[in-house]
Amino acid sequence: MTVFVLVPEAHTGGWVWEDVAGRLRESGAGAHPVTLTGMAGSRRPAGPGTDLETHVEDVLRVVDGAGSRDAADVVLVGHGYGIHPVLAAADRRPGRIARVVHLDAGLPRDGDPPLKLVPDQDLRARLSAETARGDDEWGIAPPTPGAWDRWGSTSGVPAGALARLAADAAPQPAGTLTAPLRLSGAAAALPTTGVLCTGNGTSIAAVEGLVGLGHPELQALTDPRVTFFELATGHWPMLSTPGELAGVLLKAAAGEGHRITATGEPPAHLRPFLLDVPERPRERFGRTDLYLPEPADGGGARPAVVFVHGGPVPAGARPTPRDWPAFAGYGRLAAARGAVGATVDHRLHELGDFPRAAEDLAEAVEVVRADPRVDADRVALWFFSAGGLLSADWLAAPPRWLRCVAATYPVLAPLPNWGLNASRFRPAAAAAVHGAGALPIVLTRVGRERTEIAATVEEFLSAAKDAGADVEVVDLPDGTHGFETTDHGGEARRAVERAMRTVLGHLRG
Structure with a gap:
């Protein structure tokens, strides 16, 4: 049995996965949406000490519970910010993880704070300056109702879902964005899938172009264990195209997807x-x-x-x-x-x-x-x-x-x-x-x-x-x-x- 552990974007909770999780369960898979500490619906309130490690522990609790039942294959899915606690959890439980899915998410490295991949560059600059000054702000307010595209395109999201996104958003603990990601490399060999949302500005062609530039950190994307899918929607496919996303996640778990190959010819x-x-x-x-x-x-x-x-x-x-x-x-x-x-x-x-x-x-x-x-x-x-x-x-x-x-x-x-x-x-x-x-x-x-x-x-x-x-x-x-x-x-x-x-x-x- 395949069990999906679904980790959401910043400011949001497990509720964003409700439709996708239901479709995965209908297919016979298990699905566990995660609500991270401090987010709406969590029983654990956030405070000044809440940081990335707190959210890693949240994911590990779900992984340990899901992985112990029926020797399930656990597929960790990280959306946006969620890829950081996902990668850290996979690094600590590599034997329990069958695949890691980057859902419209970047490729953070050991030592990178999640802030490095936050698309809102104004927020990045402000938090970086505050961290350098030692300011003690701990809660980052969510975007105003009309500004969610600062975290990624809202293309395709129905009005009702967009309204709920704003209504149920919670402050993001600053430490979850500024603390460095710690990876030992234990999960480096795990199969990986990237799900790219073309409406948010990325595509398989764009990734292949970057690989062709010769960046050494991206050469790993030519590994046959790495696959890719595209979704023609914005940054929130669990709200805009839940059926298509569920289908892609099932295919990813089965090892399907586009592979980037090294041809040996000049880029x-x-x-x-x-x-x-x-x-x-x-x-x-x-x-x-x-x-x-x-x-x-x-x-x-x-x-x-x-x-x-x-x-x-x-x-x-x-x-x-x-x-x-x-x-x-x-x-x-x-x-x-x-x-x-x-x-x-x-x-x-x-x-x-x-x-x-x-x-x-x-x-x-x-x-x-x-x-x-x-x-x-x-x-x-x-x-x-x-x-x-x-x-x-x-x-x-x-x-x-x-x-x-x-x-x-x-x-x-x-x-x-x-x-x-x-x-x-x-x-x-x-x-x-x-x-x-x-x-x-x-x-x-x-x-x-x-x-x-x-x-x-x-x-x-x-x-x-x-x-x-x-x-x-x-x-x-x-x-x-x-x-x-x-x-x-x-x-x-x-x-x-x-x-x-x-x-x-x-x-x-």
């Missing part, structure tokens, strides 16, 4: 650029590389295009983005067309790094404009993927020398689980509130984009239209994210050529 981002571009001289200035055109007859400064990569890219990834074939290819292509091409290694290593990446970009732009071979009054910025969020500052207040902004398969609004909803990094809002005026915008849109990213592009285009912005869309109907190194077909090559020709035309016009 997509390290494959050759789709155009055969001649080599050009490259000069390195700190985090910025310049690709230089052939000397003009009689000299003269040239316009420049600054190419801005996406991310997050792990700090230890090698090669770094400016040495990836796509960005080197774009830099050489700009130089071959008579402009200075500039590539930048900005430090967007984690989702909280957008402010630092913005500073790196501003610094790189000044390096480019200060070069005597560059016409400082004719510069374009070209953003890719999640680097698109960095365009917001420039769209909101374009400097006079910025002649064009380009974006290729961009992310143009933060995804729900990024915790950036109230931040300045919202290009759609910049276009809607400030407008880009006469600043030309060249946007390459791929038809086979991830749904959650495509929605941000459409949001931006709608806002830009309302603001009267000058946007030219280069459509690639069969294109995918990162197509420059995965598709060498004629349509893809023509899309790159058209976008480059248009950008350079604005620089020279």
Whole structure:
């Protein structure tokens, strides 16, 4: 018999699992929703001493009870914050656990406090500062009724369930978020399943992309004992799609699911650029590389295009983005067309790094404009993927020398689980509130984009239209994210050529 131990997200209790637990029991499995200390329905009130260890003990009591009956296979399911007490409990009872399921949850490591994975970055900053000061706040108020998306997208949650989510929420003991997770490694070999909620901004394709970047901690995801499922809903599938979630949990317990395999071939981002571009001289200035055109007859400064990569890219990834074939290819292509091409290694290593990446970009732009071979009054910025969020500052207040902004398969609004909803990094809002005026915008849109990213592009285009912005869309109907190194077909090559020709035309016009 399989028994599921269901551990909820922060501020919530076992009640959120009622529908899923009922469906699991109807299938013949056991189901034990856990209400952690201090949450609504718990017989154990929280206090200043309640911390992560308290919640680990809560889970262990249920595991010990469930695992002792009929030699049951215990599947531990952790939703969001709940993955932390789940992993610690599995670490102490590895012999009783058949599988660990990360339900729209991250991959915390030994020593990480749960706060590190809290999506609400304002809360992360506040609690981190209070912990550093030694403040004694112990209860973190739950979100207000309209702000639950700060913990993850509420897409698909019925109004009644959303109202109950707010009504039954309880303060989260601060120690459960700030105390470090302690893992000995005893459960490292347990089978694991990730259930990804695409409406919250994640997907199997996104995970495979991160694995391809070479982050050593993610290479374990290629282990055949690790499987994945997707649910087309927001962060609360037990409330929005309980039937589908129950079905996925049963399949996970049976060892089913998508597996990420290591093919031995170069990852997509390290494959050759789709155009055969001649080599050009490259000069390195700190985090910025310049690709230089052939000397003009009689000299003269040239316009420049600054190419801005996406991310997050792990700090230890090698090669770094400016040495990836796509960005080197774009830099050489700009130089071959008579402009200075500039590539930048900005430090967007984690989702909280957008402010630092913005500073790196501003610094790189000044390096480019200060070069005597560059016409400082004719510069374009070209953003890719999640680097698109960095365009917001420039769209909101374009400097006079910025002649064009380009974006290729961009992310143009933060995804729900990024915790950036109230931040300045919202290009759609910049276009809607400030407008880009006469600043030309060249946007390459791929038809086979991830749904959650495509929605941000459409949001931006709608806002830009309302603001009267000058946007030219280069459509690639069969294109995918990162197509420059995965598709060498004629349509893809023509899309790159058209976008480059248009950008350079604005620089020279």
